[in-house]
Amino acid sequence: METTVARRPLLWLMLGVVWAATRVMLLLFVFKVVVFPGPDVTSDVSVIYHGWYDVLRGGTFPLQDVTWQYPPAAALAILSPGLLPFLGYAEAFFVLAFLADLAAFALLGYAGRRPGRTLAGAWVWVVGVPLLGPTVYARYDVMVTAVAVAALLAGARHPRVMGALAGFGAMLKVWPVLLLIGVRRRTSWVAAGVTVAVVAGVFWLAMPGAFAFLTFQRDRGTEVESLGSLVFHVARHHGWDGQVLLNYGSVEFLGPHVDIVSTAALFLTGAAFSWLLLWRLVAVRFRSSTAVDAAFTAVLLFTVTSRVISPQYLVWLVGLAAVCLCFRATRMRWPAALVLAACLVTVLEFPVWFAHVVASDTLGVTLLFARNGLLVAAAVTAAVRLWRSTVPPSARAPLPAQAERAEETPVSY
Structure with a gap:
């Protein structure tokens, strides 16, 4: 016991040093003190975000820009640099x-000190974020992920706070609504619903076009990094005569049969949702980590089946994997390791060798098969582990209420 206590300050020091060193490198990359290989990932901020900022300051959403595909509260993230006018x-x-990254790190570090928790989650965040390169600081997804991390870590003791944060996160970028999939407390769901209603109502009354993003999002095609895109990367070597163009804010395939693959992706997303609903109906063993394990699994499934898998989506997965590994009882260690491996491949396919991905050459296709294969493996493994840890075998009757309570730890969602 004395040895463990003596080592704890050293572990904290190591954690802090690695975080600081890696984040300094990310800042050097985005400030272009050091040039990161590949295309400039900061142009989204300096050109697209800045353009939206000018429009949003006028009191309206960018209604004429189909690349605006975000819920209304995303305006807050785009407007936030106005807080630093100097x-x-x-x-x-x-x-x-950078500050959002720091907030997530601090929350994970604090959570890791509580009983039944571990600092492994903080280490996942410290290591996983820099594996994605400067893209992390050049998109607002790290801000959304910080909100999601705060929501999940608040869930055990403060269900209303969790619900409110999940609802607010959903108004930033939709996917945080999946944080509630494994939550049993009604207060969290009510708080989320009230938050969504209030935020949506305020933007609907205050700014025209708050929900135009729904149409823009519906019309997207198959992005070149998605799972479905692999069909066309291979087909280009066998005479497929489609094109790769910038469309709806991302590089997409356009041409024969793209609509079929896009529809298939939507079908797979629907199938994933159906599986999650079935799981929720039959699951009976809820431990302290079940809610966070379910959230991680849900976001993995929806990421893999999406028509778009942008590099910044991996930030979501790193954040949720980190929260899972804060809990000693988690079943998501292997899926989390697969996500970290996918992050390393992701930075190679974008931005380092993105030209090869666009060209569908051997290197580009190999990287995509590797990255998407790792994500599929993570999603399937997470789903299997979530099911096995919460649903009793069909060969025996469901656990009685007393046994269910015995399976739970004192702190549950």
């Missing part, structure tokens, strides 16, 4: 992204 827009955004 910096240019892009520089202020990078600083705020």
Whole structure:
């Protein structure tokens, strides 16, 4: 016991040093003190986000821009650099992204000190974020992920806070609504619903076009990094005469049969939702980590089946994997390791060798098969482990209520 206590300050020191060193490198990359290989990932902030900022300051959403595909509260993230008027827009955004990263790190570190928890989650965040390169600080997804991390870590003791944060996160980028899939307390769901209603109502009344993003999102095609895109990467070597073009804010395949693959992706997403609903109906063993394990699994499934798998989506998965590994009881260690491996491959396919991905050459296709294969393996493994840990074998009757309670730890969602 004395040895463990003596080592704890050293572990904290190591954790802090690695976080600081890796984040300094990310800042050097986005501020272009050091040039990261591949295309400039910061142009989204300096050009697209900055353009939206000018429109949003006028009191309306960018209704004429089909690349605006986000819920209304995303306006807050785009407008947030105005809080630092002494910096240019892009520089202020990078600083705020850095602070969101710091907030997530602090929350994971604090959570790891509580009984039944571990610092493994903080280490996943410390290692996983820099594996994705400067893209993390050049998109607002790290801000959304920080909100999601806070929501999940608040769930055990503060269900209303969790619900409110999940609802607010859903108004930032939709996917945090999946954080509630494994939550049993009605207060969390009510708080989320009230938050969504209030935020949506305020934006609907205050700014025209708050929900135009629904149409823009519906019309997207198959992005070149998605699972479905592998069909066309291979087909290009066998005479497929489609094109790769910038469309709806991402590089997509356009041409024969793309609509079929896009529809198939939507079908797979529906199938994933149906499986999650079935799981929720039959699951009976709820432990302290079940809610976070379910959230991680749900986001994995929806990421893998999406028509778009942008590199910044991996930030979500790293954050949720980190929360899972804060809990000693988690079943998600192997899926989390697969996500970290996918992050390493992701930074190679974008931005380092993105030109090869667009060209569908051997290197580009190999990287995509590797990255998407790792994500599929993570999603399937997570789903299997979630099911086995919460649903009793069909050969025997469901556990009685007393046995169910015995399976739970004192702190549950």
